[in-house]
Amino acid sequence: MSIADRVQVHEVQTLSADWYVLKKTRFSFRRSDGDWQEQWRETYDRGNGATILLYNLDRRTVILTRQFRYPTFVNGYDDLLIETPAGLLDQAEPETRIRAEVEEETGFRVGIVEPVFDAFMSPGSVTEKLHFFAAPYAPQDRVSAGGGNIEEGEDIGLLEMTVDVALAGIRTGTICDAKTIMLLQYAALHIFR
Structure with a gap:
């Protein structure tokens, strides 16, 4: 049935x-x-979305973003949220949309994009399904400053850190965004073994 x-x-x-x-x-x-x-x-x-972890194996680094999130602020989080780049699909295919979103937010143009998994993030009340990706990056892949879309109210900062610092940030609470934690844990298990 x-x-x-x-x-x-x-x-x-x-x-x-x-x-x-x-x-x-x-x-x-x-x-x-x-x-x-x-x-x-x-x-x-709110529609379905996509997120991506950019990683550099040789340098053991990842690219994350920092931005203001009003819902976390009103829930007592008094800092910018550290996240993987992400965005809504807006009727596009997940891989197509994440390629555009990562360039808009970080300035990096990615080559190979690996689908990792799909997940419902808050299935008790939110319909959104999020498509998770990972992609390698190199410094020369940065084609613009990034920073997001001003018309959408975005003011996005860029962070490059070692995967070990990022994983430690989960334990200390510096990184507390679910999609980011999920991708960093995936990277620890499957990319940076």
């Missing part, structure tokens, strides 16, 4: 369609024991 056979949607209300789309849905779900249970859930649809 498909999960679709276990869900009956009764009502969908759009609560907000400003920045992204917030909906409240009343549905019934057929439980494992066969009983139907009515539930309400809010879902936040």
Whole structure:
């Protein structure tokens, strides 16, 4: 039996369609024991995205970004967030979009892009699926200053650090972004063994 056979949607209300789309849905779900249970859930649809870890094996370094994130600020995080470059797909294929996004944010034009995995980042309320990539870089691959898109409110700084410093940043809390932690852990296991 498909999960679709276990869900009956009764009502969908759009609560907000400003920045992204917030909906409240009343549905019934057929439980494992066969009983139907009515539930309400809010879902936040911001579209799917992609993220990438740039790495240099010879230098044992990675490229990360630093930027202001209002949601983390209002949750008590009083610093710029250190992250892997990322962005929404905006109807593009994940690899196409991440190539453009990494150049816009970091100024690096990447060659080989390796798909790593896909993950739902907050499946209890956010519909977004994130496509994870990794790509090697060299200093000569930098074709512009990067910094993001001013029209989108981006003011992105660039960090180049050793993978060991980045991994230590996870332990100290300097790096606390989930997608970045996931890619750094992947790199520790599969790239910088």
